[in-house]
Amino acid sequence: MGLFNKIKKVFSKEKDEVVKYDEGLVKTRKEFTTEISNLSKKYKDIDDNYFEELENILIMADIGVNTVMKFVDKLKKRVKSEKITDSNVLKEIIVDELLIMYVEGNTFSSKISFSEEGPTVILFIGVNGVGKTTSIGKIAKRLKDSGKKVIMVAADTFRAGAIEQLEEWGKRIEVPVVTTNSKDPSAAVYDGIDAAIKGEYDVVLVDTAGRLQNKVNLMNELGKINNVIKKLVPNAPHETLLVIDATTGQNGISQVKSFSEVTNVTGIILTKLDGTAKGGIVLAIKEETGIPVKFVGLGEKVEDLEPFDIEKYIYGIFKDL
Numbered sequence: 001m002g003l004f005n006k007i008k009k010v011f012s013k014e015k016d017e018v019v020k021y022d023e024g025l026v027k028t029r030k031e032f033t034t035e036i037s038n039l040s041k042k043y044k045d046i047d048d049n050y051f052e053e054l055e056n057i058l059i060m061a062d063i064g065v066n067t068v069m070k071f072v073d074k075l076k077k078r079v080k081s082e083k084i085t086d087s088n089v090l091k092e093i094i095v096d097e098l099l100i101m102y103v104e105g106n107t108f109s110s111k112i113s114f115s116e117e118g119p120t121v122i123l124f125i126g127v128n129g130v131g132k133t134t135s136i137g138k139i140a141k142r143l144k145d146s147g148k149k150v151i152m153v154a155a156d157t158f159r160a161g162a163i164e165q166l167e168e169w170g171k172r173i174e175v176p177v178v179t180t181n182s183k184d185p186s187a188a189v190y191d192g193i194d195a196a197i198k199g200e201y202d203v204v205l206v207d208t209a210g211r212l213q214n215k216v217n218l219m220n221e222l223g224k225i226n227n228v229i230k231k232l233v234p235n236a237p238h239e240t241l242l243v244i245d246a247t248t249g250q251n252g253i254s255q256v257k258s259f260s261e262v263t264n265v266t267g268i269i270l271t272k273l274d275g276t277a278k279g280g281i282v283l284a285i286k287e288e289t290g291i292p293v294k295f296v297g298l299g300e301k302v303e304d305l306e307p308f309d310i311e312k313y314i315y316g317i318f319k320d321l
Contacts (some may be wrong), residue, residue, distance in 0.1 A: 004095040004318060011315045020306050021316030024298025028279030032061050033321050036094065040087040046079060050087060054094070061280030062249045067287040071101060095318045102286055102310050110292050110308045113238050113266070119196040120203045121229055121236035124269075125222070125259055126243035127210040128159055131271035131297065135243050136205050137169030138305040139269075139295065144175055148202040152177045153192030155185035155225065158209035166207055173302075185209065185221065186228045193232040206237070212258055219262040226263070239266045241294060246273040246281055253281070256289045267294035269305070274298050279317060282308075 011018045035057045043050040051072055058068040075090075075097060084090055114120045122139075126132045136152060143150050152170060154177055156162035163179050170177035178192035189206060196204045208225065211218050229236045242265045244252040252270075259265055268285055273296045282293055293308040 002092050002096045003099055004092060004314065007099075007311050007315050008319060011312070011319070018312045018315055020298045020304060021309070021312040022319070024274040024296070024304070024306075025279055025313070025316035027274070027277040028061070029317050029320060031277035032057070032280070032317055035060075036091060037321060040091045043087050045085055046087055046090055051076065058280065060278070062276075062278035062284060063280035064250065064253065064284035064288055067101075067284050070287075071097065091321065095314065095321065098283060099310065099314050102283055110267075110294050110310075112294065114203075115233075115235065115238050118233055119193070119201050119236075120238045121193065121196075121206065121233055122203065122239040122241060123206045123208060123222075123225070123229075123237040124241050124243060125208050125210065125263065125265070126269075127212050127255060130210075130243045130245040130248075132210065132243040133162060133165045133169065133207055135269050135271060135295070135297070135305060136166065136207055137173060138302050140169070140175045140205055141173040141302050142305070143203050143205075144173065149200070150175050150203045150205065151192065151196050151199070151201045153188055153204060153206040154179045155188040155192070156207045156209045157183050157185045157188065158211060162207065162209075186224050189225050189228050190232070193229060193236075197232060212255065215258070215262055222263045239294075240264055241267045241269050242291075243269045243271060246270050246279070246297070247276045249276075249278055249281060250284075253284055253288055256285060256291060260289065260291070265291055267292050269293075269295040269297075270308075271297035271305075274304075279313075282313060 039053055055068055055072050059065055124132055124136050140150050140152055152166055152175055154163040154166045167177050178195055180188035240263055242259050244255050268291055270293050273279055285293055295305050296308050298304050298306055
């Protein structure tokens with residue numbers, strides 16, 4: 001029994017475990033699974049035409065050209081060495097290999113790294129319009145519900161309405177928000193971390209401005225923020241999470257690479273995954289950047305920002321295969 005069949009067997013019995021992935025990946029599943037199923041019907045035997053069409057399907061799912069070429073080459077070698085001729089057999093192997101591709105050489109965790117002493121500081125970065133502030137609010141609610149004492153810091157002093165938006169989230173989920181009258185985001189960060197230490201908070205969530213157009217300014221700003229954090233909590237920030245919009249496709253990969261040039265990105269929050277039929281971007285992010293996806297947006301509700309789970313993700317996309 002292949003890897004995917006084992007996952008399928010487990011989750012078909014534990015449906016409550018995967019309901020959000022099931023519902024959130026409907027668009028990708030309809031597109032991706034249908035295309036691969038049709039390919040197996042069209043080509044009973046595996047040949048070069050089969051692989052060419054498979055490449056197109058994977059690229060259209062936003063897995064990325066370089067990743068697809070490497071993946072198909074690996075698939076061809078397996079077909080040759082195992083003498084696979086039936087396209088229906090290969091269909092299941094494709095899903096197994098996609099799963100293997102994500103976990104292969106995987107030394108990173110998709111979980112948040114919490115500090116053992118003092119507050120855990122999590123920095124949120126990303127361009128405007130990707131759902132950064134909303135993601136912070138949703139994660140704050142999740143952490144609060146898990147028993148953590150949480151405080152949020154409004155350090156995006158650049159975007160009009162950013163502070164008010166975070167304050168609104170604070171009222172909605174009953175989590176305090178630290179703000180500043182200064183235009184310097186570092187002032188808000190200092191006050192926020194200081195309040196967290198004095199108030200014995202477990203987690204500090206810091207919102208920042210997303211000005212990617214001028215990398216020098218962004219680098220200077222994030223550098224200053226990081227220095228302020230380290231003065232108060234020496235081993236912080238414990239996480240720097242980059243928020244990207246799944247519906248922007250390969251542009252999202254470019255954002256990951258650009259932000260990684262100016263700061264140490266430790267994880268990705270992929271919003272609006274439910275709004276795209278190109279959910280393969282999750283695989284592309286890992287393969288092309290080596291940075292783990294830590295949360296995925298599978299709907300608009302507060303509880304729909306889910307910790308990323310590769311097995312649930314693979315099941316959500318291919319369960320009908």
